[in-house]
Amino acid sequence: METQLQQLIEHWPEEALSYRRVGAGEMLFRQGQPANAIYAIRSGSIRMERDLEDGSTVVLHTARAGETFAEAAFNASHYHCNAVAVSDSDVLVLASKVLNGETADLALHKLLNTILANQVRELRTLVSLRDIRGAEDRLLAWIQLQPQTRAGEIVISQTWTVIAQAIGLTRESVYRALSNLVRKRVIERSTAQSDDRTERLRLL
Amino acid sequence: METQLQQLIEHWPEEALSYRRVGAGEMLFRQGQPANAIYAIRSGSIRMERDLEDGSTVVLHTARAGETFAEAAFNASHYHCNAVAVSDSDVLVLASKVLNGETADLALHKLLNTILANQVRELRTLVSLRDIRGAEDRLLAWIQLQPQTRAGEIVISQTWTVIAQAIGLTRESVYRALSNLVRKRVIERSTAQSDDRTERLRLL
DNA sequence: CGAGGGGTTGAAGATGGTCAAAGGAGGTGG
DNA sequence: CCACCTCCTTTGACCATCTTCAACCCCTCG
Incomplete structure (x- = not known):
């Protein structure tokens, strides 16, 4: 899907593209402002939060980097949340005006559809994963859903800390679950980190 | 969004629409079959599951009823999971062929985009909600995100059992959390069930 | 070289899950 | 109209599990 995002950017009319840097703590947009763009994060991370009546x-x-957000710009006239940079971030601004009107590009809309449909799929599996109570079972399910190489190995390209957040566990729980899975001979971890940095897993 | 789904169905060419009933346990489609339709559930519920190499x-x-699924039919040539009816279900079949080709309807694609974008938004908030560890905090956050009437009340149209599943808690935990929130005077529950069936909440 | 971040493991405590029990509402069949 | 059944609701008690806090290693980077 990184590839799909690339495609989207390439297909987007240049005149509707721009960059923007936001420092940590800075706001990219506020709740209530007119929504006129979709964003893609090149680096850093942005948090979306809704202000409630009671001030909370x-x-x-x-x-995070590589993700898009504020797709709501399609239908909503204004943003329904604030976008705050968690850390210094570099975002790509895709003006949404090119989507409206009779002359809008059909191919662009199709591309957008497939990207969104994929995202829906990913998010739903993420939610389902989190329905698995046990830490071991949850982690194992996540592992089993990762793509395997022809050699039957699974390449772990994120840090376990990040994965832990994604599947809704603390990193400590994940490490413990990993240890247990190895001890129970369910998986094997590539202790061989000779030259490359990435860890590899194998299901037994 | 129920409304949006209605719109989608109305805009969908009649010749590409059909119904299908699936009994509990029956399969609507299988992993590997050519993907040529999107589905909308009218009644019942359908579970999507992926078969793994090891047989699990x-x-x-x-x-559930009111949802769409298999949006992957946009980009994938075949389904990547099985769809099994959990209970007797009634589904609407939207043939995806009308989306391809040069003559495809732009308005239809736009509508699809907004529907998918909304779904992405909902799913992301669902995932974020589940990041909140405490049952009380989680439930409260969910409540605060529900729309309020002008009177400042929140109408609960689902059963708590269903809500519990949605936010990743057991119903018992939800009932306990509700009790606690009431006891702490954070919310008020409408004990007044005089004539209508729906419960009402009020934030204090 | 010191700081920061990822990785790893241990011990203790808190919290939600599970099991159990019971009341109420609505539906159905005799 | 009543018996019966199912599902939602509600609360208590106990237990398994995950989180928290803490400490340590190793590596990288300024």
Whole structure:
């Protein structure tokens, strides 16, 4: 899907593309402002949060490098949440005006559809994963859903800390679950980190 | 969004629409079959599950009445999971062929985009909600995100059992959390069930 | 070289899950 | 109209599990 995002950017009319840097803590947009763009994060991370009547706020999502957000710009006239940079971030701004009107590009809409449909699929599996109570079972299910190489190995390209967040566990729980799975001979971890940095897993 | 789904169905060419009934346990489609339709559930519920190499299976999602699924039909040539009816179900079949080709309807694609974008938004907030560890905090956050009437009340149209599943808790935990929130005077529950069946909440 | 971050493991405590039990509402069949 | 059944609701008690806190290693980077 990284590839799909690339495609989207390439197909987007140049005149509707721009960059923007936001420092940590800075706001990219605010709740109530007119929504006129979709964003893609090149680096950093952005948190979306909704202000509530009582002054408190609820986090709706935290988008990381490689993700898009504010797709709501399609239908809503204004943003329904604040976008705050968690760390210094570099975002690509895709003006949504090119989507409206009779002359809008059909191919662009199709591309957008497939990207969104994929995202829906990923998110649903993420939610389902989190329905698995046990840490071991949850982690194992996640592992089993990762793509395998022809050699039957699974390449772990993120840090376990990040994976832990994704599947809704603390990193400690994940490490413990990993240890247990190895001890029970369910998986094997590539202790061989000779030259490359990436870890490899094998299901037994 | 129920409304949006209605719109989608109305805009869908009649010749590409059909119904299908599946009994509990029956399969709507199988992993590997050519993907040529999107589905909308009218009644019942359908579980999507992926078969793994080792013979086990992972649940990817359980779709309920009012939801659409298999949006992957946009880009994938074949289904990547099985769809099994959990209970007797009645589904609407939207043939995806009308989306391809040069003559495809732009308005239809736009509508699809907004529907998918909304779903992405909802799913992301669902995932974020599940990141909240405490049962009380989680439930409260969910409540605060529900729309309020002008009177400042929140109408609960689902059963708590269903809500519990949605936010990843057992119903017992939800009832306990509700009791606690009431006891702490954070919310008020409408004990007044005089004539209508729906419960009402009020934030204090 | 010191700081920071990822990785790893241990011990203790908190919290939600599970099991159990019971009341109420609605539906159905005799 | 009543018996019966199912599902939602509600609360208590106990237990398994995950989180928290803490400490340590190793590596990288400024």
